[in-house]
Amino acid sequence: MRNSAVSVDGLRVRRGGREVVSGVSFEIAAGAVTGLLGPSGCGKTTVMRSIVGVQIVAGGRVTVLGEPAGSPALRRKIGYATQDPAVYSDLTVTESLRYFAAILRAPSSDVDRVIASVGLETEAHKLIGALSGGEHSRANLAIALLGKPELLVLDEPTVGLDPVLRDSLWGLFRSLAAAGTTLLVSSHVMDEAARCDRLLLMRDGLLLTDDTPDGLRDRTGSADLEQAFLHLIREQEAARP
Amino acid sequence: MNPVLAFATARRILTQLRHDPRTVVMLIIVPSLLMVLLRYVLNSPRLFSATAPALLGVFPFLIMFLITSVTTLRERTTATLERLMTLPIGRLDLLFGYALAFGGLAVVQVAVAAGVSVTWLGLDVRGSLWLLMLIAVLDALLGMALGLFVSAFARTEFQAIQFMPVFVLPQILLCGLFVARASMGWVLHWLSNVMPLSYAVEALGRVTTSSTVDITLVRDLLVVAGCALLALVLGAATLRRRTP
Numbered sequence: 001m002r003n004s005a006v007s008v009d010g011l012r013v014r015r016g017g018r019e020v021v022s023g024v025s026f027e028i029a030a031g032a033v034t035g036l037l038g039p040s041g042c043g044k045t046t047v048m049r050s051i052v053g054v055q056i057v058a059g060g061r062v063t064v065l066g067e068p069a070g071s072p073a074l075r076r077k078i079g080y081a082t083q084d085p086a087v088y089s090d091l092t093v094t095e096s097l098r099y100f101a102a103i104l105r106a107p108s109s110d111v112d113r114v115i116a117s118v119g120l121e122t123e124a125h126k127l128i129g130a131l132s133g134g135e136h137s138r139a140n141l142a143i144a145l146l147g148k149p150e151l152l153v154l155d156e157p158t159v160g161l162d163p164v165l166r167d168s169l170w171g172l173f174r175s176l177a178a179a180g181t182t183l184l185v186s187s188h189v190m191d192e193a194a195r196c197d198r199l200l201l202m203r204d205g206l207l208l209t210d211d212t213p214d215g216l217r218d219r220t221g222s223a224d225l226e227q228a229f230l231h232l233i234r235e236q237e238a239a240r241p
Numbered sequence: 242m243n244p245v246l247a248f249a250t251a252r253r254i255l256t257q258l259r260h261d262p263r264t265v266v267m268l269i270i271v272p273s274l275l276m277v278l279l280r281y282v283l284n285s286p287r288l289f290s291a292t293a294p295a296l297l298g299v300f301p302f303l304i305m306f307l308i309t310s311v312t313t314l315r316e317r318t319t320a321t322l323e324r325l326m327t328l329p330i331g332r333l334d335l336l337f338g339y340a341l342a343f344g345g346l347a348v349v350q351v352a353v354a355a356g357v358s359v360t361w362l363g364l365d366v367r368g369s370l371w372l373l374m375l376i377a378v379l380d381a382l383l384g385m386a387l388g389l390f391v392s393a394f395a396r397t398e399f400q401a402i403q404f405m406p407v408f409v410l411p412q413i414l415l416c417g418l419f420v421a422r423a424s425m426g427w428v429l430h431w432l433s434n435v436m437p438l439s440y441a442v443e444a445l446g447r448v449t450t451s452s453t454v455d456i457t458l459v460r461d462l463l464v465v466a467g468c469a470l471l472a473l474v475l476g477a478a479t480l481r482r483r484t485p
């Protein structure tokens with residue numbers, strides 16, 4: 001597949017003596033929004049960490065934008081937002097972003113641009129530690145947007161946000177994808193799945209399915225994606241000896 | 242190694258401290274207050290002049306060890322370190338950023354403590370005051386580098402603070418501050434010989450009692466600087482791009 005931004009082949013990861021990702025393979029199309037869905041603890045974060053190149057893997061191959069995951073050349077091309085905000089809570093939003101912009105050699109105008117895209121203009125000069133949970137995770141997301149990355153890996157970016165804000169962030173993700181950015185967004189809320197171009201469903205360290213939302217609905221015969229997911233789980237369990 | 246990134250990191254750390262004025266004030270004032278206390282506890286200018294130089298090295302060593310181990314541990318546990326490791330910044334850029342920020346802070350701390358000791362408390366320095374400052378700042382950097390290194394072995398801030406009695410107090414007990422190193426038994430003397438603080442304290446003693454820069458003083462300086470650099474490199478080895 002020539003236009004795939006990420007290619008994961010037979011990925012296995014062991015953490016704390018047990019296998020948390022057991023042979024997962026998939027491709028992520030460039031310039032699209034791919035949703036990585038599944039209950040918490042199913043291995044989503046581990047898969048994302050492997051793509052970003054900070055996870056010690058036990059086996060398999062992960063290729064990102066044509067290079068092995070973790071290559072130095074990729075550090076400028078990937079924007080990564082962890083689930084727990086990785087930001088300096090004793091800095092203001094602007095100060096924190098300025099530091100990360102300096103590391104990425106991004107122009108200083110980038111700081112204002114990303115603050116505006118996550119809607120934190122009025123909080124720009126507040127200490128991150130004094131922000132609400134939702135504002136905190138938006139500050140975390142803003143860092144990932146610095147320097148126009150080609151691939152965005154966002155781990156549960158919309159957790160704890162009100163519906164209006166969630167809608168506007170999904171609008172942002174769609175417009176980034178339209179401009180050619182590849183996005184991998186994890187979530188455990190099924191209603192967000194409908195907004196993705198393609199869905200990867202995980203459970204217990206395995207990939208259950210890799211399909212479009214419509215394809216999934218057709219295949220399982222349920223209009224609701226939550227129901228479709230349940231259908232797949234039952235199918236998987238029935239297939240087990 | 243990119244100086245721009247080291248400076249950006251130093252600026253970030255100093256900005257974080259700027260939002261915490263209480264810590265900054267304590268960092269700068271506490272060593273001087275302790276020197277004043279020491280002067281009146283000893284109640285003798287001669288005794289003070291014999292003890293104070295060693296403490297000018299010990300205080301920054303101790304304080305920098307504590308604040309660096311806690312700051313780096315925080316960086317590790319809040320995942321900001323993991324984020325930095327996904328970005329185009331080298332481990333040495335990060336470490337030199339730390340060294341610049343805390344080294345700069347140590348300069349201010351030592352300058353205030355030495356200034357108070359010399360002008361008010363009657364500390365008599367025969368050698369160069371600049372050399373005294375240089376040794377004290379090297380001590381601070383040594384404490385910083387050790388703090389950074391041990392933070393890799395702590396999971397919580399409680400544990401990080403507990404490393405202080407393990408790594409720092411034996412050095413203070415054996416550095417010649419309480420008992421002359423020459424009068425120690427061979428085991429303790431050997432231990433004292435492999436601890437970098439002993440060389441720093443010896444150098445500080447020499448600078449205050451004599452104005453000549455001899456070969457021992459130069460050796461002491463090189464040992465302290467070498468140990469600080471070694472601890473910094475060991476610290477760099479504990480910053481991993483990939484973790485389990």
